[in-house]
Amino acid sequence: MTLPASTPDTVTDERWRAVASEHGIAALRHTHWLDGEPRSYEGAPGVWRAVDGRVVGAGLRADAPDAPADDVVLAPGEHLDVGRLRLKAISRxxxxxxxxxxxxxxxxxxxxxxxSFPFDEAWALPGVFRPAAAGEITVIRSVDGYEREEPAVGTVVLEVAGAPVELTVTGDPAEELSAVIADATSNVDAYRFRFLEIQAPATDGSVTVDFNQAYLPPCAFSDHYVCPLPPANNRLSVRIEAGERATAID
Structure with missing residues (x-):
């Protein structure tokens, strides 16, 4: 497996492999949404259709001699390697x-x-998790305009550069929370939004929001992902000069 040129030392080897390996995040070339009609799709050998929520391929042997002779059925999350290509099923x-x-x-x-921005421990800020009310719903909008409703998880209340902030979070409060954020560096010195993971809150709701852990979403590496966008209250007016900020492309 050959990786592109080495990443700056501020990014871990594990993160770089996840992005830049042969079938890593940056290798996504196409996402094709399927229906029940068998069709050829750009970049994929054979013809493909959707059957009962699964991805079904046929005729791969003609286009790719090392592919299986029979139909291929992939459940969401499963993949098939054909030559150097990886064909993976997903579901939304x-x-x-x-x-x-x-x-x-x-x-x-x-x-x-x-x-990445230089590491600065001053960007590790205290906050308090406030769970959502029972039955509360949040709307998540993706970069392709698709919207879905999910049970709301809650918010993390903190102060950033002297201003009160309430970050809408997703995830499981017993394990880990996540936020999608934008700030005054977005589309200027950084990608238009970033992802941030927050450790599970303590029993009193206290959390540490470490913006040094902010990282680029998959759609920063390929236009064919359908990442969620930041909700309105996660679009901060201050500059968050911490965490990953942009890709380096030659």
Missing amino acids: EGAPALRVFDPETPGRTRLRGIL
Whole structure:
């Protein structure tokens, strides 16, 4: 397995492998949403259709001699490697799609690193988790305009640069919380939004929001992901100069 040029030292080897390996995040070349009609799709050998929530491929042997001769059935999360391609099934609220990971996609071959702001412990801020009321719903909108409703998890209340902030979070409060954030560096010195994981709150609700842990979403590496966008109250007016900020492309 050949990786693109080494990333800056501020990014861990594990993170770099997840992004830049042959079938890593940056290798996604296509996402094809399927229906019941068998069709050819760009970059994918054979013909593909959706059957009972699964991704079904046929005719792969003609287009790819090393592929299985019989139909291929992939449940969401499963994949098939054909040559250097990885064909992976995903599902969004029951709608299946076929993803094509190609090590030769320019998003991977031109990637030279992940740029980060300098680490600054001052960006590790105290906050308090407030669970959502029973039955409360949140609307999550993705970059492709798709919207879905989910039970609300809650907010994390903290102060950032002297201003009160309530971050909408998702996840499991017993394990880990997540937030999608944008700030005054977005589309200026950083990608338009970033992801942030927050450790599970203590029994009194206290948490530490460490913006040094902010990282680029998959759609920073490929336009074919469908990442969630930051909700309105997660779009901060201050500059968060911490965490990953942009890709380095040659």
